[in-house]
Amino acid sequence: MYRQIEIVGMRKNRDVKIVITIIITAILAIIVCVGIILYNKSKLASQVASANIVEEQMAGNSENVESTGNDEKSKTTAGEKESTEAQQSQKPDNKEFISAVENIYNGEEGKRAFLTFDDGPTEEVTPHILDILDKYNIKATFFVLGTRVKQNPDILKREFEAGHYIANHGYSHKYSAIYKSADAVLEEYNKTEKIIQEALGGTNYTSNLFRFPGGSHGGPYEKIKKEARQKLKENGVAYLDWSALTYDAGGADTKEEIINNLKKTLNGWDNVVILMHDAADKKITYETLEDVIKYLQEQGYAFKNIYDLK
Ligand SMILES: [Zn+2]
Numbered sequence: 421m422y423r424q425i426e427i428v429g430m431r432k433n434r435d436v437k438i439v440i441t442i443i444i445t446a447i448l449a450i451i452v453c454v455g456i457i458l459y460n461k462s463k464l465a466s467q468v469a470s471a472n473i474v475e476e477q478m479a480g481n482s483e484n485v486e487s488t489g490n491d492e493k494s495k496t497t498a499g500e501k502e503s504t505e506a507q508q509s510q511k512p513d514n515k516e517f518i519s520a521v522e523n524i525y526n527g528e529e530g531k532r533a534f535l536t537f538d539d540g541p542t543e544e545v546t547p548h549i550l551d552i553l554d555k556y557n558i559k560a561t562f563f564v565l566g567t568r569v570k571q572n573p574d575i576l577k578r579e580f581e582a583g584h585y586i587a588n589h590g591y592s593h594k595y596s597a598i599y600k601s602a603d604a605v606l607e608e609y610n611k612t613e614k615i616i617q618e619a620l621g622g623t624n625y626t627s628n629l630f631r632f633p634g635g636s637h638g639g640p641y642e643k644i645k646k647e648a649r650q651k652l653k654e655n656g657v658a659y660l661d662w663s664a665l666t667y668d669a670g671g672a673d674t675k676e677e678i679i680n681n682l683k684k685t686l687n688g689w690d691n692v693v694i695l696m697h698d699a700a701d702k703k704i705t706y707e708t709l710e711d712v713i714k715y716l717q718e719q720g721y722a723f724k725n726i727y728d729l730k
Pocket residue numbers: 478479538539589593633634
């Protein structure tokens with residue numbers, strides 16, 4: 421009798437244990453699921469946040485650029501369309517140039533460094549950079565913004581006359597505007613080409629070279645960028661990113677950091693395209709430029725610009 425009661429009691433205990441185990445397992449499963457959902461959400465948020473930080477860094481004085489961009493947009497939409505159509509109907513045959521730019525890292529003529537400066541011209545920074553480049557007799561490449569060329573046409577002229585290569589970095593540098601569509605990218609390119617021509621006194625200069633703000637690949641606008649890469653190519657325009665950088669647009673506050681970043685990103689390559697900035701607040705760029713030049717010279721690099729590819 422006692423034994424039977426004992427057995428029934430044990431069975432009951434066992435059933436209760438099974439039920440508790442099931443409940444605990446279910447609760448744990450819910451916690452894990454909620455955890456995964458929250459983690460993915462925060463990961464996405466941090467990716468977007470970091471993309472925005474890059475945008476701000478690259479834009480320099482982004483507010484100024486943005487407001488100028490909007491003011492001009494309404495006035496010149498018709499002109500932009502016309503110039504896009506003109507460019508498309510001409511269909512310049514720049515296959516050789518595009519291929520030379522695409523093969524910039526495959527040169528076999530010894531070590532080559534292409535110094536490039538983005539987001540200018542500005543009166544605060546660009547003339548100092550030009551003075552230093554003159555001193556060392558180095559020809560560089562400037563990826564200029566349409567908004568800034570309008571403000572500083574004389575500085576652009578000085579860059580051009582000194583033998584530097586003028587290339588195109590778009591008009592607004594505002595990601596939400598330029599990456600609205602592939603057509604918007606081409607329109608910003610064409611608009612900036614026109615402003616460059618005006619600043620040079622009405623020449624028919626064409627750079628045929630674009631640098632995507634924030635880089636040509638990846639990020640939240642990759643789909644548009646992919647279409648734009650194709651569209652630019654169809655219109656005879658090459659695009660170029662960079663292989664090394666000093667982090668002068670953010671992340672480097674001292675000369676030592678600038679040189680260390682350069683050392684790390686040179687990556688032992690013989691052909692390097694180095695990203696720097698001449699936006700108005702990039703005093704550090706000209707303050708450290710002589711050290712950058714001397715370091716590259718010590719490493720055996722010769723300085724080239726895009727004219728050397730033509
Ligand atoms: Zn930029």
